[in-house]
Amino acid sequence: MIEIVETGPLNTIQDLGRPGYRHVGVTGCGAMDPLALQIGNILACNPAEAAGIEVQTFPFRLRFAFRAVFAVTGADCRAKLDGLELPPWSVAEAEPGQVLELRPPLKEARAYVSLAGGVDVAPVMGSRSTSLRGSFGGLEGRVLAAGDRIATGTAAPLLPKGGFSVVPPAVGLKDVFPVAEGGALVIRALPAGEHDLFGADAERFWNQPWKISARSDRTGYRLTGDPIHPTETVEMRSHGVVPGVIQVPPAGEPIVQMSDANTAGGYPKIGGVIEADLWRLGQAPIGSMLRFTPATHGEAKALEKALATYLYDIRQTARLVAAALAAMA
Structure with a gap:
C-alpha cells in the first residue's frame, strides 16, 4: 500500500x-x-x-x-x-x-x-x-x-x-539513436500515405525544425513552424490512426498522435514516427524543438532489434543479482 x-x-x-x-x-x-x-x-x-x-x-x-x-x-x-x-x-x-x-x-x-x-x-x-x-x-x-x-x-x-x-537507454543505445542537431531532437519517421500530396512542402516538413506547442498532451503533440499544405484540396474519409501518425490539419501545422491517440481521423498523413523512437518523443518536454528525418523499414527493424537486446541485457543483470543474493541467503 x-x-x-x-x-x-x-x-x-x-x-x-x-x-x-x-x-x-x-x-x-x-x-x-x-x-x-x-x-x-x-x-x-x-x-x-x-x-x-x-x-x-x-x-x-x-x-x-x-x-x-x-x-x-x-x-x-x-x-x-x-x-x-x-x-x-x-x-x-x-x-x-x-x-x-x-x-x-x-x-x-x-x-x-x-x-x-x-x-x-x-x-x-x-x-x-x-x-x-x-x-x-x-x-x-x-x-x-x-x-x-x-x-x-x-x-x-x-x-x-x-x-x-x-545504464540509461540514452547512454546504452547512443550508437543507434541520433544526437540532437542544433538543439533539436532528431526523430525518425516513414513517409505516410498522403506524403506526395504535399509536393515541395513535403521537403520543408523534413528540413525545418518544429516546436512542440503548449497545446500538446497525451493524445497528440501539436507542432508549430512554417505551415505546410497539400498542393490541392483533397476530401478524405476518416480512417484509422495509431500512435506515431503525423497528420496535417488545414492550418498546416502537424499533429503527432501519441499514447492516447485518436482511433480515427480524416486529416492527410505526411509521416509516421517509427515505434523505436516513440519513447524518445514521449520524453520531449513542451517547447522542445524537433527535426524529422526519413527512415526505412529496414532501419526501423534494426532499431527494434537493438532495443530488444538492450532490454535482454537488463533482464540478465537483474537475474544475476537475484541469483547471487539467493545463493548468499
Whole structure:
C-alpha cells in the first residue's frame, strides 16, 4: 500500500496499453515512455504487463505503508527517499513510513515509479492504464490526488543493500539513436500515405525544425513552424490512426498522435514516427524543438532489434543479482 502525499495534474496509473479495441473507438493509452516502464518492471521483478505510476507534473511524493521494493526510471527527477538521493534508473527498498520524492527533471518530461508486485487496480478491457478521456481504468479513471491510497502487490524481491542502477537507454543505445542537431531532437519517421500530396512542402516538413506547442498532451503533440499544405484540396474519409501518425490539419501545422491517440481521423498523413523512437518523443518536454528525418523499414527493424537486446541485457543483470543474493541467503 502507498499513499499519495503530493502530486500535480495529469499524473496517472499506466501500463503498456490496451490493445485490441481501437476498432470500437477505444484508444490504447499506456505509458508515453514504454521503454522506461519496461525497465522499471524488470528492476522491480514484475511481469511486463504490470502497471506503474507515470509522473509528468512535479513535485511528486508518496509514502510507503509497508516495506516495498520500487524502481524509478525515465526522466532524471533527482529522486530522494527520506531525503537521501537515489541514482537515476535505479531500484531500491523502502521501509514503512518512508517518503519517495520526485523533483522537476532537468531535461526530460516523464518519470515512472514501478512497485514490486505492481499497482493493484482493477483491469478494464485487459489493461490498468488510465483513460482520462474515457474516465475509466487506473484509479477510477482519473488523475492521482493527494490522499489517494493505492494497493500494491505483495512481492518483495531481494536487493543488495542500497539497491542498484542500470545504464540509461540514452547512454546504452547512443550508437543507434541520433544526437540532437542544433538543439533539436532528431526523430525518425516513414513517409505516410498522403506524403506526395504535399509536393515541395513535403521537403520543408523534413528540413525545418518544429516546436512542440503548449497545446500538446497525451493524445497528440501539436507542432508549430512554417505551415505546410497539400498542393490541392483533397476530401478524405476518416480512417484509422495509431500512435506515431503525423497528420496535417488545414492550418498546416502537424499533429503527432501519441499514447492516447485518436482511433480515427480524416486529416492527410505526411509521416509516421517509427515505434523505436516513440519513447524518445514521449520524453520531449513542451517547447522542445524537433527535426524529422526519413527512415526505412529496414532501419526501423534494426532499431527494434537493438532495443530488444538492450532490454535482454537488463533482464540478465537483474537475474544475476537475484541469483547471487539467493545463493548468499
